[in-house]
Amino acid sequence: MVRLINSDNxxxxxxxxxKWMTYQKYHTFVTEINNPKATPCIYxxxxxxxxxxxxxxxxxxxxxMISNSLDGEAIAAGVESLDIKVVRGSSNRKxxxxxxxxxxxxxxxxxxxxLTIDGPSGPLHKxxxxxxxxxKLSGRPIVPVTWYSDQWNFFKLPSWxxxxxxxxxxxxxNLYGEPIYIPSDLPDxxxxxxxxxxxxxxxxxDKRCPEEFKKAKEQDLWKKSVTPV
Numbered sequence: 001m002v003r004l005i006n007s008d009n010x011x012x013x014x015x016x017x018x019k020w021m022t023y024q025k026y027h028t029f030v031t032e033i034n035n036p037k038a039t040p041c042i043y044x045x046x047x048x049x050x051x052x053x054x055x056x057x058x059x060x061x062x063x064x065m066i067s068n069s070l071d072g073e074a075i076a077a078g079v080e081s082l083d084i085k086v087v088r089g090s091s092n093r094k095x096x097x098x099x100x101x102x103x104x105x106x107x108x109x110x111x112x113x114x115l116t117i118d119g120p121s122g123p124l125h126k127x128x129x130x131x132x133x134x135x136k137l138s139g140r141p142i143v144p145v146t147w148y149s150d151q152w153n154f155f156k157l158p159s160w161x162x163x164x165x166x167x168x169x170x171x172x173x174n175l176y177g178e179p180i181y182i183p184s185d186l187p188d189x190x191x192x193x194x195x196x197x198x199x200x201x202x203x204x205x206d207k208r209c210p211e212e213f214k215k216a217k218e219q220d221l222w223k224k225s226v227t228p229v
Contacts, residue, residue, distance in 0.1 A: 010070050017078035025082065028166045030055025030147065031221040033212055035176045040107050041143045043114040044131055044198055047122070047161040050075075052147035053114045054082060055174040062112040065089050065099055067120035085111070089120075100134060107138040117198065122160055125202075127195040136186055141179035144201040147172050148209035171222050173213050177201040 005013055032055065043062075045052055053064055063085040066072045076086045085106070089099025103113050117131045118124060135142050147164070148154075149172040156162045166172065180201065182194055216222070 005070050005074075007070065010073055013071075013074040014077040017074045018081045021078040021081055024054075024166060027169045028054065028172065029170070029222050030172045030174050031216055032057060032174045033176065033216065033221075035145075035174070036143060036179055038141050038143060038179045040110050040112050041141050041179065042107070042131060042135055042138070043112065043145050044117050044142045044202070045114065045145050046125060046202060047116040047119040048124070048156070048163055049146050050116050050119075050161075050163065051165055052145060052172075052174055053079075053084065055147060055172065056112075056114075056145075058112065059084050061110075062114055063087050063103060063106045064114040065103060065116075069120065072120065096130070100130065103134055104138050107134070107140050113140075119161075124161060125199065127199050129191055129195075131198070132182055132186075132191045132194055135180075135182040136184060139184060141181050142198060143179050144177035144198060144205060145174060146202060146205045146209065147174045148206075148213050149173070150210065150213055171217075173209065173216050173221075175205050175209055175212055177205055 035057070039058065043053065043056065053059060053062065056062060060083050064079060065087045066076045066079065068088050072088065076088065079086055087099050087102045089096055107113055113134070115131050115134070117127050131142060149166065149170055151170050153167045154164065154170050154172065155167070156164050180194065180197060186194070
């Protein structure tokens, strides 16, 4: 079977992603709700909501881990066009260790990090060990984050992760959970406790989003505090 995206034509996808993000930079508006601003921190998000990093106010001081796949190459090009730093990683042990070390170094330098915690290829909404290990080693808190809009032009793509994207003029909210700290002496056998805690926090945020968005509309928070992509 011929792969639609390959090394010969990846430039087409990269160009399309950069152009879309450049366009959306002036048409997407995000107001942050309950961001604890526990800098430096590790923003934890589902792969479906990976674009919500664009609504984080201090995104120029943030690095996001993106896979070394061809699809990841296109996404990385778009992210870098928005002045967000990128760390490329892979699912094999060597690539994962190298990416983890880079993220740890940047956290230690006072930068934030963002991780799609069920990436790079799922299963959907299953928290992987990586975010727990990085938080444990760095001592930095994990901050769950999601985003939401009720506008028709904020929709899900027919991909494995059901990726959410805005198209055209869209007002959104970024909703944040309380920081989650991982003990430095946490044994591997107890990782599941905190993975469940992160998963539950993100699910609770998703449930709250419609009501929080309604409140934001009533108060027209985009006039008072807005972060464009």
